[in-house]
Amino acid sequence: MEQANQVPKIVTSRIGLDESWGIKTYLATGGYTALRKALTSMTPEQVADEVSKSNLLGRGGAGFEVGRKWSMLKPAPVRYLVVNGDESEPATFKDHMLIENDPHQIVEGTLISAYAVGAARAFIFVRGEFALGLERLQAAVNEAYAYGAIGRNIFGSGFSVDLVVHPGAGAYICGEETALLESLEGKRGNPRIKPPYFPAVMGLYGEPTIVNNVESMSNIPWIVNNGGASFAALGVGRSTGTRIFALAGHVNRPGNYEVEMAKLTFRDLVDRPEYGGGMRLGRQVKAFIPGGVSAPWFGPDQLDMPLSQDDVAKAGSMLGSGSIVMMDDHTCMVRAAWRIAKFFWRESCGQCTPCREGSGWIEKMMRRIELGSGRESDLDLLMDACDNIAPGLTWPPQQTTICVLGPSIPSSVASAIRMFRDEFLVHIKEGGCPYE
Amino acid sequence: MGAFSPEMRERAESLVALYPERRSALIPLCHLAQEEAGYLTQPFMEEIAELTGTTPAEVYGTASFYDMLHTEPVGKYLVGVCTNIACLLQGGGELLEHAEQALGVAAGGTTDDEMFTLEEVECVAHCDKAPAVQVNYRFFGPLTGESFDNLIAKLRAGEYDGVVPPHGTLVRVRRENGIEVPLEEVFAERREMDRAKAERKAAAEAAKAKEGN
Amino acid sequence: MSNAETPAGVHITLDGVEIEAKPGEPIIEAAERAGTFIPRFCYHPRMRAVGVCRMCLVEVSGPRGFSLQPSCYLQVAEGMQVITNSEKVKKAQDGVLEFLLVNHPLDCPVCDKGGECPLQDQTLAYGPGESRFVEEKRHWEKPIEISKLVLLDRERCIQCDRCVRFANEVASDPFIDFAGRGDHTEVSTFPDGEFASYFSGNTVQICPVGALTARPYRFKARPWDLEEAESTCTACSLGCRMAVQFSRSEVTRFVGIDSEVVNHSWLCDLGRFSYEALDSDKRLTEPKVRYRSEMAEVSWRDAMARVGSHIRSFTAGHGAGSIAFLGGAGFTNEGLYSFVKLAKTAIGTDLFDADLDGGVPASVVFASPRATLTEALAAKVLVVASADVREELPVLFLRLNDAVKKGLRIIEISEVETSISPLAVERLPLSAARVALALQSGGPDAEHLGALVAASAGEEGEGAVFLLGKSNFADPSTVYASLAAATAKKWPAAKFLFANSRANIFGAMDLGAVPGWLPGRVATAPSDDAGQIIARAADEPMLLFLLGVDPLAELPDTALVRSALDNSTVVVIDSFDSAAAAYADVVLPVAAYGESAGTTTNFEGRVTRLGQAVVPKGQSKPDFLIAAEIARELGMPSGPTAPEAILAEMSRELPLYRGLAYADLASNRYPDGLVVPLERKAVSISARPRKLDPIATPGLIAPYHQGPAKPFASEAEAGKAEPGADSPKSPRVQLPEFAIDPAAVSVAADGRLRLLLTRRLYRPTAQLAAAPILSQLTAKAEIRVAPSTLEAIGASDGSEVKLIGDHGTEVLVVAKSDKSLPDGVVQGRLGDGANLLQLVRTGTWATYVKVGSN
Structure with a gap:
């Protein structure tokens, strides 16, 4: 993946490396240093502070601040962490890529988060259809156990946690966090009625639970290594850091692009050669979907809007899952x-x-x-x-x-x-x- | 007797042991049953009910919610053609029509030789390679009519045997570790962590108060 | 408990008017009490709110302004503003109704629910009036059988989740679940399974559309042709309140009424569908007498003449003591009173035993402070030592299941696993005899039980309730008398309920239809019980009146019973033909359920009204009339012959019933009945009728008081009446001493096994045999033994084995292996086929059998 400006690649740095999914590559590129740092030199609240400072917005679709979500966790001796890898929003394919190509980064982010929130056990719920992703993530978990990053007394820090990779079985609705919890409990994936509004109050098995997205977790190691402030220095306003946009539809180069939040416009992403490379066959944009098929559509006059959560919301739609679908003027x-x-x-x-x-x-x-x-x-x-x-x-x-x-x-x-x-x-x- | 073979029964029990409550293993166990039988038969559902402390009606009700769990037989290869928006815009609809003709079955049908079951599927998150096809959840794309025919021919010829296992086998990598730290032990560790955290908080507040003085 | 008046209410604004609500209650309930009915489908006051149908959406204020919220789910909060009548609410409700009708077939003319259908009614009241849906509706195969009793039409289903929630949460029988997804979601059993629940009929009762129908009722009547009479179920002694519905002089359906203190609207299938038998050709409808070897239909006058001459000749020839009455626990209080008067006053015999089960005797019941069901469910600890509650008093199981979820602590004493075992904090696997002996003489079992009770209720058992009943039908009643006496002695502050399960057995005790007692809990000289009467009848000439019982099917020692019947002159007074009727010299047809009025008494001592729906079939007559006519035949004054008047006489003559008037038991006064003896202050308070929630139980016609407790004190007060304690005029009874023989717990050294007999809900009775669909549910008799026992005789699980009784009786029966059973015990489950009761010999402390391969 190419990147024109000097913005760091926070979550996609290993995409394209040989065996990017193996622990060898991961360790050679700074893997598990953040976990070691967090566990051996930081208190859980210090880790949580850095995440709060980063203002990392959840990358699943709702865009809720990760740090704030953590702070809502009801204090109780039993709490769980569930990572949502049930990516199913049509035209969204970023988590799929991360799970297949950098599973250790997800594992590391998950373990750091488990430490920060004091989870008794962590589960990574992976969309069932991601067979290769499930295999690579399970292999990564096996490697991480062997490396001493999961299990008893991790890195001699006194912190212990187990991590379970849980396969889904094909139901879009399980991406909704309460439906995902029902599914993880072995039930039909019906979303739970609200209130309670947040699993942080009543989640898995009725216990306080943090549910975070795979891309959100992938950001955590970088934030711990570089500090929340460095993350917050990227982007504009509430939209901090970088984000993967999944560009699909009638563009010359559909794909996942990690860009700094709110700095580029939709048009930049579509037209620039390092990203979409323009509309297919030189056609005109008729309409586009700015954030997954749950989002209201935009027309060509909104192409110059920045890729910012707040701007898009103000205009009556959402960045949602970070999927952008371009439709040209030959589309019905x-x-x-x-x-x-x-x-x-x-x-x-x-x-x-x-x-x-x-x-x-x-x-x-x-x-x-x-x-x-x-x-x-x-x-x-x-x-x-x-x-x-x-x-x-x-x-x-x-x-x-x-x-x-x-x-x-x-x-x-x-x-x-x-x-x-x-x-x-x-x-x-x-x-x-x-x-x- | 049980539906699971002794070896699979052992795997089933180790799956149950991963979760604080055994019903959580219900879906992984359904995958395991499909791995052994190709689809979810009634005897397997009955054994899963026993393993998870549910009734067969609950296992059936739950399994039938999920697209990947089949309570009726399917072909050796489950071919899913995506026609959702990203693929639609790149000819996914036409590819599905082609696939129906090429395999001689409508979406949802199984070929007479029980080799292929064709499905129209929702987005498989392979949108940069649209139109995309999944065969037993292994992805191919972008495909044209011609490359689709090629894929089918190679599957028939066994050329993908190493890449695409028969339907039912989802994950070929096994978990190598059981639960290392029993929950009760973790709970004790967390209580200790919370106590230390409260102490730090109190100390910080005391220091602050002292500073204020 | 829930009856208590709310201490501090919260205030909400409902459509601009401030109202007071109970903390924690959903908006829909608060609104309803304030007179605003919010439409609903999925909400049921006796089940967890799920908010899925969305019909009850109202506007509710929140931090971000008003939003549409399900009023069945959202709880009231101080200062909450609720709008139920805005355009927005109306449009949302219109929209939901239109959506519901999208896939709902418009086959109302042939639908059983048509005319009492909440979907139909609320469409009329709230709906848009026309459908804009022009597409093809979803299709399913038309009704499929999900059990022998219940059919499911999935096209009509609106996925309200009532049946699935009931099965899972109320009945703990999750044998149905939703299957599929989206608009292809269906209620389903396991493909090879069925909805085998004792409570399946409740899902039909609460279905808000015609998706679930009951086979016995299908196409029998149109709701607008139905009339109903409020009544009490007499399938067991719990006394569930229900409406008997009838059309053109035929009983067509029973519907549960929501009694806060008894059944919460639920019925078991045995009770609900027992009306099936009423119209059967196994009914006895004509008086008959024997001429030579043939029974011939005769007039009542001729039959009475024959009965009268028998009584006179037996009295003259052998003394009044040669005349005995067996049974009557299925009769009304008025019938029992009349028969007891006939027997003990007019004829002068003491021989009367209504309790053919030999359960806990009246002397113990009367001497023990009785709890109400409400008290038992709110007890600090409930000790259950009885046969499986779900088999004996089915709806009590539902109430216990519910109470345990709300915090009730149960300790179970049972040798075998029962439906209560999963609810209990601990099961002590001990026989009643072992516990009784342990309590009498001390030891580790007694200490352990003592510690368990003391943990919640102290040493004296203050706040503890014991539910005691016969757990082994091979045992003599003395075992249970000893257990109850020892329990009362150890925990003097505890209260009791007894699980004798025959319909009106407690009424029979109260009215002296048991040995040693006269009407009104007045003691008299001890006399023979049913077993002893049968033993005598085998030897001496006797005149036996069988009041709605078949001793051949219901008493142990079948061979002895047969020779007794052979040897005696038998008068059968029954509604149904039975094996015993073949021995009759005279048959008098008695009006069956729903054919006569009266009252009945449940296991709490609660007296409720039985409603008359139709006229007695054929020539049959109400029980009290038959007693009166026999008395008249004997030249005695017959006394009053209407139930009101008989109850009036009872309340005049017997302190136990003082203050009780037939009219008080009507639905607008004390719809849940009154526990006797009455506490005086309770009498002046009347219950306030509450408008019926027409959606909770769609079939009910009259606006009964029903549903969760209202803050009015009548029942709470009446329910607390304590027999013999607060009521100075009620008789006081001393708890007798019982000694248990160590033989009751001895282990046979010669390889014989102790027989433990249990019953199932569907057991072969004359009435069940007359019900065409229900009778298919009777299970075959079987035995269960520890796997090692089967191994020892080389039999396999499910094979037929031979049981050999002490007196050489041999029975062939299917044996099943059961890991939960200890060695040395064989659990026999009564049922169709092999009669295991014949292995039991009366007068022994315990029954032992040999198990051999066949």
Whole structure:
């Protein structure tokens, strides 16, 4: 991976190295020095302080400060740490890369965090479909046990913890942290009803639990080695450090790019030769999704917005999982939105009514329009059905559902209808898709 | 008698031992059953219920929630063509149609020789190589119709045998360590850590108060 | 306990009006009490709130302004503002209803739920009025059988999670679960399994749509044709409150009523579906007398003449002591009172025993301070020493399961594992005789039990409750009398409940239908019990009245029973045909359940009303009328012949019932009945009827008081009435001394095993045999032994073995291996096929058998 400016690569420094996933490479590139440092020369609260100072925002999608999350942990003798590697948000593929290519970095970050929060046991929940990732992460854990980085009295520090790699079994909803905990408890992956809002209060087995994303954990060793302040010096405002953006769709060079937060714009990422290299076939941007398919869409006029959590939020969408999907002017917006609606229909857990029934109904209407049997009244009906899941269709959304999968359903459908109503009408009037 | 072979039963029990509560092992055990039987048969679900302290109805109810756990037989190779947004934009839909014709089954179907089950799958996080295909959760992409046919031919010929294990075998790397420190021991260690932390906090506050004076 | 008045309420604003709410209660309950009904599907007041249907969304104030929140789940908090009537709320509720109807078939005309369907009703009340859904609905195979009793139509299911929660959390029978995901989520059993729960009918009762239906009820009636009578279940002595629903003179359904103090709306399947037998051709509907060897239908007058002449001739020839009454525990209090009066006054015989189980005797029951169920569930510690509660008093198991989750500490004394064992903090694997002996003479077992009780309730047992009952049906009742007496002596401050499980056995005791007692808990000279009566009847000429019992199926020593029946003149007074009826000289058909009014008494001493729904079938008559007519035949005054009047006489004549009036037991006064003797202050307080939550139990018609406790004191006060303590006019009974013979705990040295007989809920009785679907659930008799025992005789698990009794009786029965059983014991489970009771001989302290390979 190339990097134009002098910004350090914090989480992707080993990508591309020979056997980047093995402990040999890891140790040769400074691996486990941060763990040793934390365990032998820092108190848990000092580690937590550095993370707080870094203002590291969670990289899973919600963007909640990691340090603040840790500080909410209810004091109790039994607490757990769960690392969320269930990356399933469509067009997001950064955690997949990290798990396969730098698993030791995740393990090290996890162990440091377990020390900082005093976890009794750590679990890394990996999306079941990541077979290679599971193998490499398990191999890394085996190596780390042998190296003395996991288990009893790590590095002679008196701190002991076990770490378990747990495979998922194929359900998008398990990326939602409370659904993930249910799944880790061996149950159906239904998100839990709130309150309590935070697993830090009531998590795995009802005990206080910290749930952090794989990329978040990958940042921890660097923060411990370089200090929270150095991390916070990167980026703008609340958006500190670097972040991996997963660029996909109609660009010449789709891929994962680690860039400094909030310094570049969407256009930079798409057009610069070291990143996206411009739109495929020199076509124009018709629309793009700024942060995973749960996010409302943006149009070409928003390309110059910085890659900053707050700016994107202000404009009515989110950076979410860090996935950016570019759609060129040859794209059928009805089909794109239908496919995303179909995704949510297939992935709804089915526990609460508006999501279970609404997702299927919306998918059926979208399919009908794309296939040429739409009615003009369907558009208002679609918007109203969306409104009954996310009242007001505002962002951040309100919801009639238990979890945020509900209000994610309308994001694409409502965006497409609002931005491309004419295209829907063409489908309806011509009785089919004009792009076929 | 049990559905797991003695060796797998031993692995199953060591999986159960990794978790503070045994029901947590339910999904790993389902993967293990699929490794042994190719899919999740009823006798395995009954044994998993016994291992995890649940009822067979709960094992079935839980397993059926997850796409990767199959309570009906599937082919030796589970071929998943991604048609989600990133792949759709790169021709994933067309690739699926091609795959249906090439294999002669609709998505969800299994070929007569029980070699292939075709699935339309959601994003497999391989979007920089769209359109992407997974075969028993090993990834291939970007694929064209032609390279898809090639892949199928090679799978049939056994050329990928080392790379793509038969359906059911998810992870070929075994965990080498049991739980090194029993939970009760860890709890005691944490209580000690918390006590030390409280002492440090009190000392710091006392120092601060002294400074203030 | 939950009945206590809330000490400090919290204040919330509901639609602009400040109301007071109980801390910790959900908004939906606070609103309902204030008169605002919030629509709901998944919420059930007796189950954990899950907030999945989203029908009860209301606007609630929070740190970031108002948001839509599920009012069933969110608890009230001081200063909370709640809006239930805004446009936003209305739209959300409209939207949820429309979503629910997306995949719900509109087959209401042929749906059993049509007319009493919360989905239908709330669509009318809150819905958008028309569906905008024009797509194809989801399809499933139409009803599938998930058990012999329950069918599931998955197309109608709205995934409210009531049935799954009930099975998992209330019944602890998680044999159904959700399967699949998204809009393909279905309720499912294990593919090869079934929903084998004693409580499956409750899922039908609480289903808010027509997804779950009961086979016995399907297509039998339309809800708008149904009428109902409030009543009490008589399947066991717990006395679950229920509504008997009927249509055109036929009982069509039983529905549980939510009694805070008894059954929380639940019923067991045996109770719920027992009405199946009412219309069966195994009913006795005509009086019959024997002419030569044939039974012939006759008029009541002729039958009565025959009964009268028998009584006169036996009295003249052999004395009144040659006439005995067995059974009656299934009768109403009014019937029992009338029969006891007939026997003990008009005829002059002392021989009357309603307790064919030989359970804890009345002398112990009367002398022990009795707890109410509410007290037992709130006890500091509950010691359970009885046969498996789930098999004997099924709904009590549900209440205990619930109470344990809320903190009740249970200690179990049982030789075998039972449904209570997983709930108990500890199970002492001891026989009742061992414990009784240990308590009498001390030793490590007594010390251990003492320490366990003392940990919660001190040395005196203050706040401890003991649930005592027969745990081995091969034992004589003396074992249990000794255990109860020794327990009461060791823990003088403890209270008791007794697990004798026949329907109205406690009413029978109170009314003197047991040896040694007269009506009103008044002692008289000791006399023979059922076993002794049978033994006498085998030798001497006797006239036996069988009141709703079949001694051949229910008493031990079957050979002896057979010769007694052969040798005696038998008058059968029953609703159902039985093996014993073949020995009858006269058969008098008695009105069955739901065919006559009256009262019944449960194991707490709680008297409740039995409702009359339909007229007695054929020529059958209510029990009290039959007694009155026999009395008239004998030239005696028949006394009152209506239940109100008989109860009035009881309350006038017997201090035990003083203050109790039939009208008081109506649903708007004391819907949960009253525990006798009454505490005087309780009588003047009346319960406030509460509007029915039409969604909790959709089938109920009348607006009963039901649901969780309201802050009104009537039941709490009445329930605390302590027999013999606070009520100066009630009789005082001294606890008799019982000595247990060490023979009861001796181990046979010659390889014989001690027989431990237990029963299951579905046991072969005449009424069960008459119920076509329920009778399929009766399990075969079997024995269980330690694996080593099977090995020793070279038999395999599940093979047939031979049991040889002391007097040479041989029984072939299937044997199963059970790791939880100790050596030296064989657990026999009564059931269809082999009659294990025949191995027991009356008058022995313990029964031993030899197990041999067949």
